[in-house]
Amino acid sequence: MKIEVFYSLSQIDDLFLRDKNVVVIDVLRASTTVIAALNSGAREIIPVNTIESAVKVSGNLFGDVVIRGGERNAKMIEGFNLGNSPFEYTPETVKGKSIIFYTTNGAPAMWKARYAKNLLIAGFVNITAVVNKIKEIKEDVYILCAGKQTQFCIEDAVCAGMLTKLLIDDEETEIEFNDSAVAAVALFKNYSKNLLKMTRTCDHGKYLIEIGFEKDIEFCTTIDTFNVVPELSANVLKLKKKVETPSAPHVPISIDTAGVKGE
Amino acid sequence: MKIEVFYSLSQIDDLFLRDKNVVVIDVLRASTTVIAALNSGAREIIPVNTIESAVKVSGNLFGDVVIRGGERNAKMIEGFNLGNSPFEYTPETVKGKSIIFYTTNGAPAMWKARYAKNLLIAGFVNITAVVNKIKEIKEDVYILCAGKQTQFCIEDAVCAGMLTKLLIDDEETEIEFNDSAVAAVALFKNYSKNLLKMTRTCDHGKYLIEIGFEKDIEFCTTIDTFNVVPELSANVLKLKKKVETPSAPHVPISIDTAGVKGE
Structure with a gap:
């Protein structure tokens, strides 16, 4: 098994992630908000990589069952219904809704990984659920930290390190x-007893506090607040329903597969 | 004072570094080799970012006082005199020579920082000398780790962390x-007692051992083996001669400058 971490989108191109198992992390705040929104009953989240795409994708449906959420430079975007604070995505606001989602770093990271075999969204808030999901998949994992444009963000690296540590x-x-x-695990070990201090003093944490989002940082640093894992399928993030075991086992397919393996 | 670290060339563009004080680190092995070569009496080192440039720059002079050194994927390049092992750059081989220098990651990093105000080359082997030089400069410092193409390399990050730690x-x-x-300092603290184990087990260290360069790794991990700092001036890396205090102070210029400042 292989675990690779990437600290920003500039480290890889879209095709590198094709058919791989990818976890996208943007602790402050896109990952956390997507997880909170789906936990609140949002029907689906459609990540886009430009504001123009958000407007285009929502089209005429906008305002009914389709709403726009996200931020530019951590602030509300004109014409959007919601910002990027997880507190805004309550059941009252998002239940049953499709959310077109654009943020400066997190949404482009999710969009970049759109050709993945499995794309999971992780934060501190759902880390054990993500670990369990990856253990089910039992294959190589590629963890993409959203970072800040081309830059390394320590909060995403530490979360990637925690995920890696729990997996191993x-x-x-x-x-x-x-x-x-390797470095992410070392960083997680270094900060594991002071996660909140780390998220409050990192570059993006300081900026969020400056513009009034201190409560968001605290919330985004809570561990296992949610037991859900957003997964991408056909460019849409959803919570997967648990599939029931089929009543009849696929015996013929098993035999075929065994035959192929034996060749 | 500001200290910023960058983990790979893909994080910044050439113009970002213009007029800044930049330190380039490529522990395995370009930094170490450049430092060793100049310490052995090489006249100058001209870093280039493509093999074609190396051939073009050396031109007709090649073979006389001008030689070509470096590697592609850690291996010798056809038509080059020397590889990228610091052990090759002995006084017997390089004294008085101009070396056109191309490597996969380190030389492009040095070339990328060519518009810097001050460009210094650092490794574990000359770290105290670099610290002293930066303390003389007394301005913001930007530390560029060469990394591996677009990827993070832990040995460069740990060296950047050691440099930062010594500076603060x-x-x-x-x-x-x-x-x-911040992360680099945490990583240095984590690995400070096991530097050699870290360089031997990192991605590039493992590869170098595989292809027979184990001794290079040990050498590149020694601390303060050299007391020299390569500095770039007009696209050429040299050891700066200490400038004697001029006999007459530039009084008129001082007065002019003061006048401009006061406006």
Whole structure:
């Protein structure tokens, strides 16, 4: 098994992530907001990588079951219904709604990973649920930190390190890491007892406090507040329904597969 | 004072570094080799960002006082005199020579910072000399890790962290850091007692061991083996001669400058 971490979108191109298992992290705040929104009953979230796309995608449906959410430079966008604070995405506001979602860093990261085999959205707030999901998948994992434009963000790196640490703790097979994954684990260990201090004093945390979002930082640093994992399918983020075990086992397919393997 | 660290060339563009004080780090091995070469008496090193440039720049002079050094994917390049091992750059081989220098990551990093106000080359092997030089400059510092193409390399990050840590240890003024600088210091603290283990097990270290350069890794991880700082001037890396105090002070210029400032 392989775990690779990337600290910003500038480190990789879209095609690198094709058919891979990708986890996108943007702790402050896009990941946390998407998780909170779907937990509040939003029907789906459609991440887009430009404001123009947000307007185009929402089109005529806008205002009815389709709303626009997100931010530019952490602030509300004109013509959008909601900003990027997880507190805004209450059941009263988002239940049953499709949300077109644009943010400066997080939404482009989700969009960049749109060709992934599995794309999961993670933050501190749902980290155990994501760990469990990856353990089910049992394949190589690529963790993409949204960062800040081309820059490294320590809060995303520490969250990637926590995810990596939890994944390897009771793993029996040998795991290959890239340097960024090794460093992320070291950073998580360094900050694990002071997560909130870290998110309050990091570059983006300081900026969010300046513009009045101190409560958001505290909320985004809570661990396992939610037990849901947003997953992308056909460019739309949803919570996957649990699939029931089919009544009849797929015996013929099993036999075919075994035959192919044996060749 | 501000200290910012960047983990790969993809994080910034050439113009961002213009007129700034820049330190380029490529521990394995370009920084270390450049430092060793100039310490061995090489006249100058001209970093270029493509192999074609290396051939073009050396031109007809090639083979006489001008030689070509470097690597592609850590291996010798056809038509080059020297590879990228610091052990090759002995006084017997390089004394008095101009070296056109191309490597996969380090040389492009040096070239990227060519518009800097001051460009210094650092590694573990000359870290105290670099610290002293930066303390003389007494201005904001931008530390550019060469990384590996667009990727983070832990050995460069740890060296950047050591440099940052040494710079702030007895600094009395308040210092601003970016997230990467904060993380680099945390990584240095984590690995300070196991530097060699870190360089031997990092992505590029493992690759160098595979292709037979284990001794290089040990050498590149030694601290303060050299007391020299390569500095770029007019696209050429040299060791600066100490400038004697001029016999007559530039009194008229001082008065003019004061006049302009007062306007």
